[in-house]
Amino acid sequence: MLGGTEFVGRALVDEAVGRGHEVTTLNRGTRAPEQAQVTARHGDRRQPGGLDALTGEWDVVIDTWSSDSYVVSDSVEALKDRVDRYLFVSTRSVYEFPAPVGGDESAPLVEGDPEAGRDGSEVPYGEAKRGSEMAVERVFGDRYVHVRAGLILGPWENIGRLPWWLGRVARGGDVLAPGPEDLPLQYVDARDLAIWTVSAAEKGLSGPFDLVSPPGHTTMGEFLRTCVEVTASDAVLRWAPPELIEQAGIEPWTELPVWIPPGPDHAALHLSDPAKALAAGLHNRPVAETIGDTWAWLQSVGGQAPQRPGRPQPGLDPEKEAEILRTLKS
Template sequence: MILGGTEFVGRATAVEAVRRGAEVTVFNRGRHPAPAGVTSVTGDRLTLESLPGTWDAVVDTWSGAAEAVERTARLLKGRAGHYGYVSTRSVFRLDDPTRLVDAEEAGYAGDKLRGELATEEFGGPVLLARAGLILGPHENIGRLPWWLNRLARGGPTLAPGPRDLPLQYVDARDLANFLLDSAAAGTTGPFNVISESGHTTMGELLETAAEVTGGRAELRWTDPETIAAAGIEPWTDLPIWLPPGELHDFLHGGDVTDTLAAGLRCRPVRETIADTWAWLQSLPGEAPQRPDRPAVGLDPAVEAKVLGE
């Protein structure tokens, strides 16, 4: 059973589970088409009163209020063998990554931590998959798709440095594999589900993406000080990128020793980039965008001004 199952991580998990020969049920609000080979059940988790059936494993990708996690975990108690909840490394405090944020904290981090706590209602084996930056085909946040479309347009392109800046992320399909493998093995507890720090660099990411999209872009590596002086926001105006410093170290320096030992395997960055570009080219229109997340990307006029100066 996949709670979600039609977008990004949920879709990747459903597709992989079907490929492995599993009987897959996806439960969601029916706003997006489900992958081939699954049984779809439509409903609203916030008002759900029953969820009949039994399952070997459940994967939960919910990112909103923890009430939904608490409700489904309680309803599935005794009727599923394993509960995998996709959480986030944002549950850790920025100033002390060994400690969790306050359970009363508002916003995304607080919702995810409360979701983790709500899985206790399941009363059985629970995996907390604390993902970091997630990339890959069917991304509905727009980070890697924005870069690929920008590089495909070609011409002088602002490339945020330093070029050797290490990145740490997980391909949605590798996250899906870890969730399914963990369910089969009965793995429990919290794991930072991301690649090793430095799995790729900003330079390798953009240079590979420029090559994959046709080689029309001229990367102009620009130092963080120049970018900041221009009022360009890391992460939002320039997706994926954070300048060296505390926030970068937090997001791209997580300890994954236990996760690798538990079986996480991360594909090369070129495969993630090439497959995402192939997916984008297959779409009849624009890439999907989550309505609860702001659009990302740099204003072309701002980019041109910085490069001109």
């Protein structure tokens, strides 16, 4: 497991250890794996000699790298004769944007370069992931799986999307709720991603798979009402039409995490077709379980989720929210 101490990586390690697999992790050593059964090795994959600690042979490697493609290129070269299969946790951002409504693994892909970032240049997220996929493909042939995840939620989230909503709702009072209420949402719980990915390794699956729930697995209304329920908050959801939110200059996705108004951008993120992954065993737990377990985890860590370095904190400024709430009341 390349990584394995935070969010998706942690969920993957938990699942593999829980099934009795022998797990080795490689990370920079800034955080130790919490599972006593794990063999922890340290190395910075960006630095010369960063992979030297990987001595041995393994059946499978799972890689969650999300930045410069050359790092994955170096990893596959180092492991090509000592690993049977390579599973790369990728993203649906590898598809040309906006992806078509009902798009699947056959949708057009962005350009990628397996060596991207080696010269120090900044690489867009989707292109970096696609370049990493290409690096895996050219070395491992058909002995790979690309786990192309959509929006990922669940306990240990270090991006801050669901934690922000839970924190905001828990504070109570009038809460700006971006509509429409029946707007379909599509995501995957990190633990369901982990269950599917470890199973894919055990089954010897190959190729790309879009890991996300069916469209409408939940809605914006159910999502926010569940946040109110699990926090036992006195929050009152004040629904605003997308047009009013746009007029107020509020940014979808960043200032109002998870939410994107109806249109091509929403269709690309929340209306894809995950039939291939579902046929291969993907199960998506109810949204109430994802949100409830995330709230319980937040309480266990003092109510403040860890923030992934280099990623901006999502969420809406309270004064900006108050202003649009006043508009709604008038």
